[in-house]
Amino acid sequence: MANIPDDLRYTEEHEYVRRTSDGLVEVGITDYAQGELGDVVYVELPSAGTKLGRHDVFGTIEAVKAVSELFSPLAGEVVEVNSRLDGEPALVNSDPYGAGWMIRLRPDDVSAVDSLMDASAYGAHIG
Numbered sequence: 104m105a106n107i108p109d110d111l112r113y114t115e116e117h118e119y120v121r122r123t124s125d126g127l128v129e130v131g132i133t134d135y136a137q138g139e140l141g142d143v144v145y146v147e148l149p150s151a152g153t154k155l156g157r158h159d160v161f162g163t164i165e166a167v168k169a170v171s172e173l174f175s176p177l178a179g180e181v182v183e184v185n186s187r188l189d190g191e192p193a194l195v196n197s198d199p200y201g202a203g204w205m206i207r208l209r210p211d212d213v214s215a216v217d218s219l220m221d222a223s224a225y226g227a228h229i230g
Contacts, residue, residue: 105135107226108200112219115228116174119200120216123207127182128216131204132164132173132195135229140166143195146188148173148205153181157215161206164195173205177215183207 107113112120117136121129137143145165155161155175162173185204188194194203210216220228 105133105138105229106200107134107222109222111200112176112216112221113225113228114174114176114219117229118174118176120176120219121200121204122213122216126213127207127209128177128179128213129204130161130176130206130208131199133225134199137196137199137203140164140171141168142166143192146192146195146205148184148188149181151181151183155179155181155208165192175208176219177208177210178212179208179210181206182209 113133117133118130119133123129143164143166148162155178157175157178159175160172161175164171164173184206
């Protein structure tokens with residue numbers, strides 16, 4: 104059974120969003136997604152300052168089995184990228200909701216977070 108924290112919001116494409124105290128959101132992929140991908144060997148992320156629309160591709164994640172695109176759950180500006188993933192992409196597998204986060208985004212509309220799935224809805228989505 105996948106770990107689905109109650110304090111996060113989720114997308115149909117298996118990204119999660121965590122609000123931070125400074126008005127930003129942290130984005131990564133869910134425990135379910137990393138489990139489906141298998142061992143992550145490479146993560147390509149955008150540069151800080153990149154503007155994203157909702158559902159824009161913000162990078163790719165490469166696992167032994169597949170390469171997948173990463174989709175922005177919200178419109179906004181990338182303010183920070185998790186550079187640890189350059190040398191330690193397996194953090195996405197071992198700690199997807201902690202050290203394996205991918206980008207920090209300044210959302211154009213922070214209230215849009217509320218339109219994403221809550222833990223219960225995401226659990227139903229993945230079955």
